[in-house]
Amino acid sequence: MNSDAVTSLAGTFAALYGAAPDAYFAAPGRVNLIGEHTDYNEGFVLPFAIDRVATIAIKLQETGGVRRLRVASTQGGPVVEAAFDGLVPESVAPWARYVAGVFWALEQQGLPMPGADVLLDSSVPIGAGLSSSAAIECAVGLALNTQLGLGLSREELVLICQRAENDFVGAPTGILDQSASLLGTAEHALFLDCRSREAVHVQLPLEAADLALLVIDTRVSHAHDSGGYKELVAACTRGAQELGVPALRDVGIERLVEAQQVLAPQIYRRVKHIVTENQRVLDTVELLGARGPAAIGPLLTASHVSMRDDFGISCDELDLAVDTAMAAGALGARMTGGGFGGSAIALIPAARADDVSAAVREAFARAHYLAPEIFSVIPGPGARQL
Template sequence: MREAFAVAFGAEAAGIWSAPGRVNLIGEHTDYNGGLALPFGIDRRTRVAVRLRDDHVVRVASDFADAQAGGVVETTLDRAAQASGWSRYVLGAAHVLRRELGVPGTGFDALVSSDVPVGVGVSSSAALESAVLVALDELWGLGVERRAMIRLGQLVENEVVGAPTGTLDQSAVLLAERDHAVLLDFRAGTAEQVPLGFEAAGLEILVIDSLVRHDHATGGYGERRRECEEAARIAGVPTLREIAVDDVEAWAGRMPAAVHRRLRHVVTDTDRAARVAGFVRAGRPREIGPILTDGHRSQRDDFEDSVPAIDAAVDAAVAAGALGARLTGGGFGGAAIALVDVAASPRIQREVADAVEAAGHARPVVFAVHASQGARRDPEA
């Protein structure tokens, strides 16, 4: 990256900062409903090499295949909020930092490189935003705490990108620790590091990329969020977290059927997140598989944010011997995850890809991930 940076900008980078993608083990669409989620950072990272300038010009380049045709994106800090395309995640982070902290900042050159798949549901956008935020925080000498940085990343998504997302992705990416998941309680505003114990148990997570792409800024995500808000309004609660699992069915018939299904998914998935966290805390990670698969049924039938290729992947993974599998991320495409024995992982990867392709879908890309460290300045080589 240092060599590529020098070629792109004719100068040496001050450093390289990176942030991981994330997998959400369980707890989907619970963040903006005050619930629980259990994500972890993965060992696929977005890196950004940066140097400051002595003016307000910002130049951004990337080795993304679809970005090379556009070359270097050049603008100024004052116009950063008007960015479009992939560069809005970089420029949006600079804009939000300046506005929210009331600092002038200074211009910079940035080169982005990433092996976090885009549009898969593993938070490629949050990884990019977070890598830029930690880089500019250090270079501009701001000293922003990680919990405050989470909100800044959400503002980039909501205001600059236009995606009505919560804070799950930024929380996972910024707070992740190796071999841990982060139990996020969105009502209490707390984050607890929970050791996963997958390696000791001989387990790993497979990501099954369906190649069906989503876009939270324009897709069904916003509609589902509005339905959840309608459910809360009808139930007379600030968020769906206030509804107990045992009370879910009492609301059937008191709101539109589809809205009730959204309520049921959110409430039961918060319960599933609590149970999964309890099992891994107790050193019993092999027992979470059925809970993951039950979570997929909830997303497929109640939240209705799955797609046929994802359903086929989940079914194929379980049939091949996975302990459990489910859609991960915001849905409407993206990826499934499967909890598998390490020894069986290569076979399961092949069988899942074969089965999904045989069912008439694109052959998925399947790869293993492991819980990794959160956003940071990368150590010098």
């Protein structure tokens, strides 16, 4: 966000709340390059922070008196206000729960929170599978940690923001999204072991390799707190229990034949995706180090096939985006994010970006789908104070 945008945000904040904000913070959305639904199965993921962010202006209340939280968005609508004592999700509008939940989660850690005024502005598309929710949570978490001098590490903030999403918003997600937003660095992906929480930055030099990564937002909205996501979590938990392991992370490729014999067909397909996806993440990291990003295309495409056929989280629009991008010259393509809509990504030679974009738009028009939003992303920095 440039200085003019910050000035505009300050003016809107003052008009809403009658005072200037204390500070401004931004946190990015993310693209998950590969490793879908493996995070809550204690597996491996490879996301990166993108150059689209949620930005907040914040002013903390003086201590004493009744604590209240007021949240507004530059997209319009009324100011959401809730008494902070006894804060519950039902007392806050759904979109503002991602803000309120972070205050709640920090209090659950024994860190008393003041009331606050918050104004949100975001360039991360909502419902596109780019983790607009985690971007909000991480901007708020970093703001409170900084302004209150809480002394929490970014790794600790990941868990705070995950708790906000899991236990306040009610979405049973893993740590992928918050880790990418808080720990991301420019020109790198984040290789994350979701069991140990060890994170390693892996070079992802797209521009230097004359590559582009297109995001194809199908504009089919999804939500992590929907029933479909929870059913997938339950299926994975059941599969691990029936195979006698703590998590599907502990099932290797060699056990899939056995798993097919002992699991119900649908549970087996869910397990198969997680097991093979973990291996694809490991293979992608190895290829990036040995041969660079141009070599990983087939792994991306194989990941989409697995999500479509085994995990059941694709949709017609996502499949059309992937198939069309591949036919137009992409090196690899897959849906990204939780599924049931959202976005696909396509790894393409930079010179083919306009051709691939045009082909996808034409295919969507022929199918009478909503026109997709298509844009390129690069690995950007993580959450920061402006």
